[in-house]
């Protein structure tokens with residue numbers, strides 16, 4: 331995968347130094363805070379903004395101790411290659427012939443134990459016999475095994491889902507879209523229109539409910555932005571499902587829309603980020619703050635599944651419509667943000683031993699004058715983009731929001747829940 335997401339520039343550099351810049355330089359703009367779910371208040375000293383390892387439930391103390399120590403040492407994310415040390419005893423080592431002295435581990439003791447019955451039957455063996463026996467053991471253990479490399483550690487599947495609110499599909503390719511095009515040229519790009527049942531509006535509430543729960547509004551019950559009738563207990567979001575099936579996974583979700591958490595649309599997630607309440611952030615900086623914090627988290631910390639929800643294009647389209655230069659700027663900024671997120675994935679120290687999938691999805695389009703909720707073709711426009719192992723390069727015309735959740739499961743190598751209504755993009759899972 332390393333070569334596949336090649337980005338020809340490092341977008342984050344445009345924002346100034348990211349490494350070694352010291353705390354002050356990195357904090358002129360920051361995401362207000364990273365919260366644990368509301369029921370688990372987080373001690374201020376453990377905020378991940380201090381570059382420490384993400385403290386987790388049941389690993390008390392990591393946040394505090396990690397803050398200073400991790401500055402010098404990279405965070406202890408999954409460490410490939412550790413096992414290799416144990417197997418490399420004989421490989422090309424000129425001292426291998428004197429192995430009897432060097433070894434002494436459990437395996438070797440086991441081998442020596444194998445000589446003992448011989449000793450018991452024949453009395454104390456002579457020094458010659460012992461050294462012959464050892465030499466045989468050494469020869470047997472080194473000769474054939476010496477050239478067998480241990481199997482490489484299995485790459486760890488991980489998924490980044492970038493939700494982009496109100497991105498009108500037909501406008502995307504009228505812009506540069508450098509990083510979106512890079513993902514499109516590699517993965518599956520599907521365009522389409524929302525297929526809404528009667529009474530369901532082309533609004534974020536129902537659409538993100540469909541994306542996150544993997545079922546249509548008839549089941550998750552959300553028809554508009556009141557979220558009335560929601561059935562998230564029965565049809566939880568895919569992050570919650572993943573947490574219940576695989577509590578070891580590190581899940582992370584960030585959205586500016588607190589409603590996602592307040593309604594339970596995002597329920598059981600290891601980490602969620604949101605803006606500090608009561609602070610009046612400049613509208614156009616909100617996504618930027620999210621991306622800055624998320625690129626930092628993705629590049630440095632343990633994460634397996636990440637969901638982000640970026641809103642600036644939608645805000646701009648509501649204000650200026652999706653046809654003007656303001657919207658083009660919003661899409662350019664979004665594209666750059668996506669490039670920075672993908673780049674952050676590639677900067678992970680453990681990236682060579684990981685296989686990442688990236689999914690980009692929008693929830694609805696916009697009328698030419700801005701606004702949505704109705705049934706005009708412009709409002710109903712959507713697209714899905716998925717790149718990752720097993721997903722062939724393909725262009726489709728039937729994008730379905732219910733396909734996102736099963737795609738996440740498939741890319742993680744997990745069985746697709748039976749009540750999901752979509753199919754994994756890329757198939758053959």
Ligand SMILES: [Zn+2]
Nearest residue numbers: 496644648702
């Ligand atoms: Zn909107």
